[in-house]
Amino acid sequence: xxxxxxxxxxxxxxxxxxxxxxxxxxxxxxxxxxxxxxxxxxxxxxxxxxxxxxxxxxxxxxxxxxxxxxxxxxxxxxxxxxxxxxxxxxxxxxxxxxxxxxxxxxxxxxxxxxxxxxxxxxxxxxxxxxxxxxxxxxxxxxxxxxxxxxxxxxxxxxxxxxxxxxxxxxxxxxxxxxxxxxxxxxxxxxxxxxxxxxxxxxxxxxxxxxxxxxxxxxxxxxxxxxxxxxxxxxxxxxxxxxxxxxxxxxxxxxxxxxxxxxxxxxxxxxxxxxxxxxxxxxxxxxxxxxxxxxxxxxxxxxxxxxxxxxxxxxxxxxxxxxxxxxxxxxxxxxxxxxxxxxxxxxxxxxxxxxxxxxxxxxxxxxxxxxxxxxxxxxxxxxxxxxxxxxxxxx
Amino acid sequence: xxxxxxxxxxxxxxxxxxxxxxxxxxxxxxxxxxxxxxxxxxxxxxxxxxxxxxxxxxxxxxxxxxxxxxxxxxxxxxxxxxxxxxxxxxxxxxxxxxxxxxxxxxxxxxxxxxxxxxxxxxxxxxxxxxxxxxxxxxxxxxxxxxxxxxxxxxxxxxxxxxxxxxxxxxxxxxxxxxxxxxxxxxxxxxxxxxxxxxxxxxxxxxxxxxxxxxxxxxxxxxxxxxxxxxxxxxxxxxxxxxxxxxxxxxxxxxxxxxxxxxxxxxxxxxxxxxxxxxxxxxxxxxxxxxxxxx
Numbered sequence: 001x002x003x004x005x006x007x008x009x010x011x012x013x014x015x016x017x018x019x020x021x022x023x024x025x026x027x028x029x030x031x032x033x034x035x036x037x038x039x040x041x042x043x044x045x046x047x048x049x050x051x052x053x054x055x056x057x058x059x060x061x062x063x064x065x066x067x068x069x070x071x072x073x074x075x076x077x078x079x080x081x082x083x084x085x086x087x088x089x090x091x092x093x094x095x096x097x098x099x100x101x102x103x104x105x106x107x108x109x110x111x112x113x114x115x116x117x118x119x120x121x122x123x124x125x126x127x128x129x130x131x132x133x134x135x136x137x138x139x140x141x142x143x144x145x146x147x148x149x150x151x152x153x154x155x156x157x158x159x160x161x162x163x164x165x166x167x168x169x170x171x172x173x174x175x176x177x178x179x180x181x182x183x184x185x186x187x188x189x190x191x192x193x194x195x196x197x198x199x200x201x202x203x204x205x206x207x208x209x210x211x212x213x214x215x216x217x218x219x220x221x222x223x224x225x226x227x228x229x230x231x232x233x234x235x236x237x238x239x240x241x242x243x244x245x246x247x248x249x250x251x252x253x254x255x256x257x258x259x260x261x262x263x264x265x266x267x268x269x270x271x272x273x274x275x276x277x278x279x280x281x282x283x284x285x286x287x288x289x290x291x292x293x294x295x296x297x298x299x300x301x302x303x304x305x306x307x308x309x310x311x312x313x314x315x316x317x318x319x320x321x322x323x324x325x326x327x328x329x330x331x332x333x334x335x336x337x338x339x340x341x342x343x344x345x346x347x348x349x350x351x352x353x354x355x356x357x358x359x360x361x362x363x364x365x366x367x368x369x370x371x372x373x374x375x376x377x378x379x380x381x382x383x384x385x386x387x388x389x390x391x392x393x394x
Numbered sequence: 395x396x397x398x399x400x401x402x403x404x405x406x407x408x409x410x411x412x413x414x415x416x417x418x419x420x421x422x423x424x425x426x427x428x429x430x431x432x433x434x435x436x437x438x439x440x441x442x443x444x445x446x447x448x449x450x451x452x453x454x455x456x457x458x459x460x461x462x463x464x465x466x467x468x469x470x471x472x473x474x475x476x477x478x479x480x481x482x483x484x485x486x487x488x489x490x491x492x493x494x495x496x497x498x499x500x501x502x503x504x505x506x507x508x509x510x511x512x513x514x515x516x517x518x519x520x521x522x523x524x525x526x527x528x529x530x531x532x533x534x535x536x537x538x539x540x541x542x543x544x545x546x547x548x549x550x551x552x553x554x555x556x557x558x559x560x561x562x563x564x565x566x567x568x569x570x571x572x573x574x575x576x577x578x579x580x581x582x583x584x585x586x587x588x589x590x591x592x593x594x595x596x597x598x599x600x601x602x603x604x605x606x607x608x609x610x611x612x613x614x615x616x617x618x619x620x621x622x623x624x625x626x627x628x629x630x631x632x633x634x635x636x637x638x639x640x641x642x643x644x645x646x647x648x649x650x651x652x653x654x655x656x657x658x659x660x661x662x663x664x665x666x667x668x669x670x671x672x673x674x675x676x677x678x679x680x681x682x683x684x685x686x687x688x
Contacts, residue, residue, distance in 0.1 A: 110502070112578040112610075115579055147506040148506060187498075187499055224495040225498075267552055268550060270549065273606070273633040322552040325533055375673070
């Protein structure tokens with residue numbers, strides 16, 4: 001689960017890491033108020049950032065500076081409601097604009113290949129790190145934390161010296177260690193600071209001092225661990241969650257909407273992807289990815305059917321179930337019940353094999369549902385049904 | 395014994411008295427798997443599966459008293475990694491973990507313990523393994539198999555069944571069918587599985603089934619190019635039409651930044667001498683074209 005920058009920063013603060021203060025505003029007036037307070041504290045400028053869970057908000061115009069309360073209100077008004085990669089901006093983060101001396105990149109990631117938590121650091125901060133990794137891999141320093149011991153102090157020091165942060169050794173080591181702690185304490189898969197920055201600010205006597213701070217933060221949480229972190233589950237951003245996505249999540253169905261007209265209901269992620277691939281290969285277009293999961297009880301089948309039909313573009317439904325844990329007859333009964341209650345009638349092709357497939361076939365035939373024996377046959381029937389259905393509608 | 399499971403398997407079922415555990419233990423026993431023990435803490439001394447299998451409180455007792463050498467874990471996610479580590483540190487050589495939704499950081503720790511103990515873990519979130527005609531350890535439907543000499547390894551569950559069914563329908567039997575699971579942190583990778591098959595005198599050809607995301611298939615392919623050059627090899631990759639940045643059910647199946655795409659995997663597999671099918675039903679035909687005579 002992705003969380004917003006403001007929530008990610010709260011998790012870093014909770015580990016005692018240096019994060020400049022911020023305010024979240026949902027209206028231009030609230031942004032103005034936050035800016036006034038910051039400017040009254042002696043700052044020259046504020047930064048206003050769109051809070052969205054997609055990357056590239058800076059390029060999309062979702063990050064802007066303002067030098068006065070009036071300007072802050074105008075900038076917030078422009079950003080709020082802006083569409084960034086399909087997401088409407090509903091809130092902004094307001095903070096003092098930092099006087100940046102140098103930017104770095106630092107992240108803790110769960111690496112499946114090495115089966116370790118890897119700390120990745122680079123003196124090339126603020127950039128797209130994937131591009132740095134591709135073009136100048138030597139510019140990225142890596143340290144692997146032991147699964148049981150964590151990141152050891154000498155590893156953190158080696159990383160920090162490698163990044164050229166020796167002048168801020170103590171703070172940088174604390175931040176590096178803190179990222180791994182943030183990951184372990186919250187069951188995160190990714191904790192990324194980009195940029196980690198040396199900023200210039202006024203010291204206690206008014207003369208400028210340099211300090212290392214986390215200017216941005218991105219955290220992704222492990223969905224499988226949310227059950228033991230009720231406090232983190234509350235960080236799910238419901239503003240950005242599509243209603244169908246919410247229903248799917250609550251039902252334990254894995255659902256991703258696509259652009260086509262053939263609704264797919266499949267058990268198992270790999271088979272669901274394969275079914276989509278074969279639909280496309282046969283000249284059709286899948287309307288969704290839908291993995292109904294193990295078990296596939298009849299109420300889940302009904303919920304899956306409702307999800308598929310909530311997309312008005314759907315003109316045919318393809319059901320592909322290979323029974324193992326899932327029992328074919330239960331799925332068939334669920335389909336028949338769901339079909340009786342569905343709002344609109346769409347041609348459906350069903351293929352059920354494996355556990356209790358014969359009983360499933362009897363149920364479906366009694367209800368005159370179109371069935372197919374092989375996957376290839378089911379796909380071509382569904383593609384033909386969608387064509388006929390689209391032709392009839394035109 | 396083909397790989398990982400076979401006639402030598404002496405299985406302990408951890409969680410044998412639970413709903414899933416009992417249901418699948420019966421199916422495994424009916425297939426002919428030698429289930430020597432069950433473990434449910436607090437139910438030691440009782441008998442499971444109609445009085446045929448003794449239940450112990452600990453895995454250590456199952457090893458000492460029943461001679462268990464392989465374990466399958468039907469414990470739910472919250473206790474699954476504890477069960478994995480108990481098995482590894484009680485002398486079990488091969489451990490299968492079926493549960494899904496195990497936190498990745500828990501699995502990271504468990505995998506390290508298993509490795510230190512010198513044991514092999516398959517899974518989590520996997521359907522297990524079947525050596526047709528000998529033993530089934532997991533939840534793959536027994537009816538889809540045919541004994542033979544093709545090794546099958548896959549990240550998926552039901553997609554594996556689809557591929558195995560296609561092979562059986564075409565008369566191509568399997569040495570062992572292994573589902574390694576779709577989670578980010580798993581005990582046995584595609585590469586590990588290929589190494590086992592390469593060393594197995596009962597395996598003459600390979601079917602590898604992968605998915606978008608990560609680079610596990612590419613790593614396995616690179617190894618196979620060097621060490622399994624003369625063995626007929628075919629593959630299938632699911633997710634050719636999946637959009638970038640969307641997680642397709644399996645925690646592993648996500649394309650990011652252009653890596654882990656079906657195109658990049660297909661290219662790596664073909665370069666390594668695999669024939670790559672566009673549908674699971676094409677696998678038998680491609681295997682024949684690759685020179686498999688079995």
